[in-house]
Amino acid sequence: xxxxxxxxxxxxxxxxxxxxxxxMDDLHDFVRGSWQGLRQAHAGAPLIVHFWGVTCGPCRAxxxxxxxxxxxxxxxxxxxxxxxxVPNNADTVKSMLQQSGLxxxxxxxxxxxxxERLRYEIDPHWQGDIxxxxxxxxxxxxxTIDGVADFARxxxxxxxxxxxAK
Amino acid sequence: MKLDVLTAAxxxxxxxxxxxxxxxxxxxxxxxxxxxxxxxxxxxxxxxxATQAIPTFAPDGTLWLAWTxxxxxxxxxxxxxxxxxxxxxxxxxxxxxxxxxxxxxxxIAVDRDNRVFVAxxxxxxxxxxxxxxxxxxxxxxxxxxxxxxxTDDTESxxxxxxxxxxDGSLFAAWLDKRDRVPAMARGEKYVGAGLGFAWSNDHGxxxxxxxxxxxxxxxxxxxxxxxxxxxxxxxxxxxVFGGTVRDHAVVTFLNPHTPGPIHRVSVDDWQTDxxxxxxxxxxxxxxxxxxxxxxxxxxxxxxxxxxSSADGGRTFTQPxxxxxxxxxxxxxxxxxxxxxxxxxxxxxxxxxxxxSLMTSxxxxxxxxxxxxxxxxxxxxxxxxxxxxxxxxxxxxxxxAEGYRLIAVENTQ
Numbered sequence: 001x002x003x004x005x006x007x008x009x010x011x012x013x014x015x016x017x018x019x020x021x022x023x024m025d026d027l028h029d030f031v032r033g034s035w036q037g038l039r040q041a042h043a044g045a046p047l048i049v050h051f052w053g054v055t056c057g058p059c060r061a062x063x064x065x066x067x068x069x070x071x072x073x074x075x076x077x078x079x080x081x082x083x084x085x086v087p088n089n090a091d092t093v094k095s096m097l098q099q100s101g102l103x104x105x106x107x108x109x110x111x112x113x114x115x116e117r118l119r120y121e122i123d124p125h126w127q128g129d130i131x132x133x134x135x136x137x138x139x140x141x142x143x144t145i146d147g148v149a150d151f152a153r154x155x156x157x158x159x160x161x162x163x164x165a166k
Numbered sequence: 167m168k169l170d171v172l173t174a175a176x177x178x179x180x181x182x183x184x185x186x187x188x189x190x191x192x193x194x195x196x197x198x199x200x201x202x203x204x205x206x207x208x209x210x211x212x213x214x215x216a217t218q219a220i221p222t223f224a225p226d227g228t229l230w231l232a233w234t235x236x237x238x239x240x241x242x243x244x245x246x247x248x249x250x251x252x253x254x255x256x257x258x259x260x261x262x263x264x265x266x267x268x269x270x271x272x273x274i275a276v277d278r279d280n281r282v283f284v285a286x287x288x289x290x291x292x293x294x295x296x297x298x299x300x301x302x303x304x305x306x307x308x309x310x311x312x313x314x315x316x317t318d319d320t321e322s323x324x325x326x327x328x329x330x331x332x333d334g335s336l337f338a339a340w341l342d343k344r345d346r347v348p349a350m351a352r353g354e355k356y357v358g359a360g361l362g363f364a365w366s367n368d369h370g371x372x373x374x375x376x377x378x379x380x381x382x383x384x385x386x387x388x389x390x391x392x393x394x395x396x397x398x399x400x401x402x403x404x405x406v407f408g409g410t411v412r413d414h415a416v417v418t419f420l421n422p423h424t425p426g427p428i429h430r431v432s433v434d435d436w437q438t439d440x441x442x443x444x445x446x447x448x449x450x451x452x453x454x455x456x457x458x459x460x461x462x463x464x465x466x467x468x469x470x471x472x473x474s475s476a477d478g479g480r481t482f483t484q485p486x487x488x489x490x491x492x493x494x495x496x497x498x499x500x501x502x503x504x505x506x507x508x509x510x511x512x513x514x515x516x517x518x519x520x521x522s523l524m525t526s527x528x529x530x531x532x533x534x535x536x537x538x539x540x541x542x543x544x545x546x547x548x549x550x551x552x553x554x555x556x557x558x559x560x561x562x563x564x565x566a567e568g569y570r571l572i573a574v575e576n577t578q
Contacts, residue, residue, distance in 0.1 A: 054294075055267070055294045056440070056441065058439050085268050085386075085441070086270075086294070087266050113217065113565070114544050114545040115545070116494070116514045117514075121516075124516065125494065127442070127494065128268075128443065129438070129441070129443075129463075130440060147438065147440055
C-alpha cells in the first residue's frame, strides 16, 4: 500500500507541472483496489471524478467542456477515469485527453476486464453507463451526476466547497 | 487431430502463468503501472484467451463454438459435448479491431448440411463506425471463406444476429446508421441507429439488399431474434421512443421482406442519452408466445424484467422482476426447449459473479425458484443457453475457468 500511495502522491505533485501542450505521459491504470487508493490519496479534500469513454458519443462532446471548466477553475481537483464499455487503447485515450485540454487533470483508464468488480468498488449499483460524474465533498459525501454534467451546478458546488475551506 | 479441452486449458495456463502471478502480486501491493497490467493478458487466439464464446448445436447434434480472442474470431466443433474439440479455424486469420462492446459478439448458425455461417463486427475507423462481416464454411468448418461485408453500405453497422429459417433461408439483422446521412443532409438530427436486415436464400453466397425495418432504435444494445413462423422473424430491441426514452419494442415480419408495426414491450420510461449497452433476450415458445427479458433503469421500474405476449407482440403481460435487485442482476438469456422456458442471468456481490437459472413449465405463468448453477471470481462473458433437442446447457466463458458447458436440465 505504501508503494501505491507514493505513486499516487507523485502523480498529484507532478500533474500540475505539466503544461497543457506537453505530451501526456501520465495515464494511470485503474485496476482492482485503485478506487480505494484514489479515495485515500484525496481524503479530506473535495474531489470531482468524471467517468467517460472514447467510444461514447455524449462523452466525446462533453470532454472539451471539462477541459474548459478546468481552465476556468485553476486548482480544481479533477480526476478523469476512462471506463469505456468497449475496451480502449491508451494512445487513443491520451490523444483525446490532450485534445480536450485535460492533461493537467489526474487521468486514469480502466485496465482490467473484470469491469463489474471495478465498478462495484466505486458504486455497487453502477451498471457502467457513462458519462457520469461524482462530486465528492470534503466530508466524503458524494453526489452523482448521471449523464452529461450541468456545469453551472458543478461550478456552484465547487464555489461552496472552496468557501467552506476558508 | 483432436485438441483435448484440458490440453487447451493447460496451454492457455502456460501462456498466462507468468502474467497471472504478476497480477496476483499486483493485487497484493496495489501497484498500478503499465508494465504490470500490460503483461497480464492472454495474447493469442486460443479458446483459453477468449473473452466471448458463442455456442450452437447443428441439427446432427454436433456442438459448434465461435469465440473472440485478441482480434480473431475462431470456430471449432465438438462431438462429445465439449470434452474434445476439432482444431480451431480462424475466420479472420489477420486480427481485426473487433467491436468488443459488452453486448457485441459474433453470431454463428449451422444448417442441416453442416454449412457454418458466422457474422461479426469490427470497427472500420477511428470514429468507431462498425462494419458487419460475414463468412461461411462449406467444408464442415475446415476452412472459412474470406469475411466480406454483409451490405455494401459504408455507414456504421453493429450488433448483428443470424437466424436460420425452417427452409434453410438465413436471416440477418443488425443496427445500421445509414439513414443518418439523408437526415443530416436535411439538417435534422438522427438519434440512435436503424434496425437493418437482409436475407440469404443461397446458403450465404449472397444477401438481399439491406433494408431498414425501423429507424431511431438504441445504437449500442444487442438484438433478440426469433421466428414467429416460416419467413416471419421477430426482433426484440431497445428502441428510442420520442427521441429520449430508451424502452423496449418488438417487431414481427408479415413476410420475409415486410416488417410489421412495432409494439412497445413495457413503459419503463428510461429517459437517457447514454448508451446502456444492455439489450434484450427473446424466445418464442412452440405455441407462438413471445417471451422477453430486459434491463432498465427507468422512472417506472429498475432492474431485470420478464414479460410475455400471446398475441404476436401486440400486448405484453405486466413486467415481473427477475433476480435479487441488491446483486445487480444483468445479462439475461432465454431459451425455449423441451417444452420449458429456461432463463439465466448474472448477479454480482462485489467479489463473485453467479449465474442463476429459473424455469417455467407453463409458458411463463409460474417459475421455479432461482438456483445458482455456476460462479466465477474473475472476468466473465455473458451466460448463454443452448439446447440439442434433448438436453439444455449453460455455456459460459470465464477468465479463471475457461470455457464451460454445464448441463442444467436436471436443476429445475
